[in-house]
Amino acid sequence: MTLQIKRLASWREVPVGGAxxxxxxxxxxxxxxxxxxxxxxxxxxCVRCYLCWVYCPEPAIKIIDRPYKTSSGREWKITFEVDYDxxxxxxxxxxxxxxxxxxxxxxxx
Amino acid sequence: xxxxxxxxxxxxxxxxxxxxxxxxDVVAAYPITPQTTxxxxxxxFIANGELQAEMIHVESEHSALSAxxxxxxxxxxxxxxxxxxxxELMHELLYIASGLRLPIVMSIASRAxxxxxxxxxxxxxxxxxxxxxxxxxIASSAQEVYDSIIQAYKVAENPDVLLPVMVAYDGxxxxxxxxxxxxxxxRSTILEFVPKRKPLWNILDPDKPITVGAVGNxxxxxxxxxxxxxxxxNSLNILKQVFEEFGKRxxxxxxxxxxxxxxxxDIAILTYGGLYGTVTEAVDIMKKRGLDVGAIKLRVxxxxxxxxxxxxxKNLKAVIVIDRAISFxxxxxGPIAMEVLxxxxxxxxxxxxxxxxxxxxxxxxxxxxxMAMVENSTGLLKKGVSLTExxxxxxxxx
Numbered sequence: 448m449t450l451q452i453k454r455l456a457s458w459r460e461v462p463v464g465g466a467x468x469x470x471x472x473x474x475x476x477x478x479x480x481x482x483x484x485x486x487x488x489x490x491x492x493c494v495r496c497y498l499c500w501v502y503c504p505e506p507a508i509k510i511i512d513r514p515y516k517t518s519s520g521r522e523w524k525i526t527f528e529v530d531y532d533x534x535x536x537x538x539x540x541x542x543x544x545x546x547x548x549x550x551x552x553x554x555x556x
Numbered sequence: 557x558x559x560x561x562x563x564x565x566x567x568x569x570x571x572x573x574x575x576x577x578x579x580x581d582v583v584a585a586y587p588i589t590p591q592t593t594x595x596x597x598x599x600x601f602i603a604n605g606e607l608q609a610e611m612i613h614v615e616s617e618h619s620a621l622s623a624x625x626x627x628x629x630x631x632x633x634x635x636x637x638x639x640x641x642x643x644e645l646m647h648e649l650l651y652i653a654s655g656l657r658l659p660i661v662m663s664i665a666s667r668a669x670x671x672x673x674x675x676x677x678x679x680x681x682x683x684x685x686x687x688x689x690x691x692x693x694i695a696s697s698a699q700e701v702y703d704s705i706i707q708a709y710k711v712a713e714n715p716d717v718l719l720p721v722m723v724a725y726d727g728x729x730x731x732x733x734x735x736x737x738x739x740x741x742x743r744s745t746i747l748e749f750v751p752k753r754k755p756l757w758n759i760l761d762p763d764k765p766i767t768v769g770a771v772g773n774x775x776x777x778x779x780x781x782x783x784x785x786x787x788x789x790n791s792l793n794i795l796k797q798v799f800e801e802f803g804k805r806x807x808x809x810x811x812x813x814x815x816x817x818x819x820x821x822d823i824a825i826l827t828y829g830g831l832y833g834t835v836t837e838a839v840d841i842m843k844k845r846g847l848d849v850g851a852i853k854l855r856v857x858x859x860x861x862x863x864x865x866x867x868x869x870k871n872l873k874a875v876i877v878i879d880r881a882i883s884f885x886x887x888x889x890g891p892i893a894m895e896v897l898x899x900x901x902x903x904x905x906x907x908x909x910x911x912x913x914x915x916x917x918x919x920x921x922x923x924x925x926x927m928a929m930v931e932n933s934t935g936l937l938k939k940g941v942s943l944t945e946x947x948x949x950x951x952x953x954x
Contacts, residue, residue: 455775455776456779457779458779458780458782458783458786461776461779461780461783463657463718463783464655464656464657464658464718464768464780464783465655465656465768465769465770465772465776465780466656466766466767466768466770467766467767467770468766470765470766470767
């Protein structure tokens, strides 16, 4: 494994007054390593209600154009997935899911 | 240059006239005690159409400065005024205004802090803002209040500075007494000197979104604070340039420090604000009696004018510093005296320093008191006291 040390900007280089001048730059800061518990969506139980996507504060719920057929034969046109690069493991999706389709599993590293 | 009219104004009204003539866009202020007549006058200007500005009456000084911070972030020229407890209630916002590098200008009728409740003057409120990274000018006359506020915008809005400025003056003894003041007949005279700034890159603009007031974690915070160190250091030069340009244009000359009767004096009295007037009166009386004593007025408290002060102090045998605030429990309890001592130490000058505390909570100090301090210090010098062990609490009842 190579260790990458990034040189941080000097006081001359940072924007005056701490203004963030590049909107949307939070994508450059993955927050996935904050997680202790990991939400795992059970695609079979999921009813594609979008509530996890609505409630996720990050947002780290991705809507994927990929059909899914459940074990009982129901066909969905889309799939919800967690973006683990940014999911902080807050568990809000787990709490809000009306059909309890999201498991919350302790990460083992 | 330009046409001027001479009218009687209190320092409060002089501050209001300066805000009007600088064509401020937004004034946010708490309208009740400890507010002064500054904002009443501004409200009057807005009501009768002399000033086109948004006046925001808020429920506290905390909100007043918050509103100013918002308006300044959007590029407005902003003014507010407060005093005593009001300045204390603003305290945390002082750091936010300077940390966000917003060129807000505020006038302060300097007054004592409670408890006991005091509505009278001293400099406890201003001295408590020492480390807030605000440029601090202390005026000694209503004319100087007017002129300093005009200068303040030019310094604050300079891209090499971008720091807020407070212009302080004695509560009551200046804020509510009238003096003749030259004010611009037409605002254009002032605006030619200090044009409205063009919005800078770090201004809130929906077409070019930025985030203001973000977190600075341990990897980042320190660099932003160092930027402020550099900015206030830069302001020394900018202040100097602005004073010179102001003097050239309007023929009223200002500097960091003002002196009086320094030729032939080896002792001088250093003070700030309105008390300087009393000191110069005392100097005149002593001169008539054959005693030459100089007077030094500290006009700019932050940034501290080290070089200018050294130039004056190095020729003196002793300096008597009269403070109108107490830094409780400090090595030397006069806040300005302590800075003067640091200045003397920087260049290892052999100037003696005698620290006096006086006129706290507006206890009367007359020319007689000032002369008695000189007499007392002359005695101390004969005994070889080059530094008062503690500040001398002048006039406190034993």
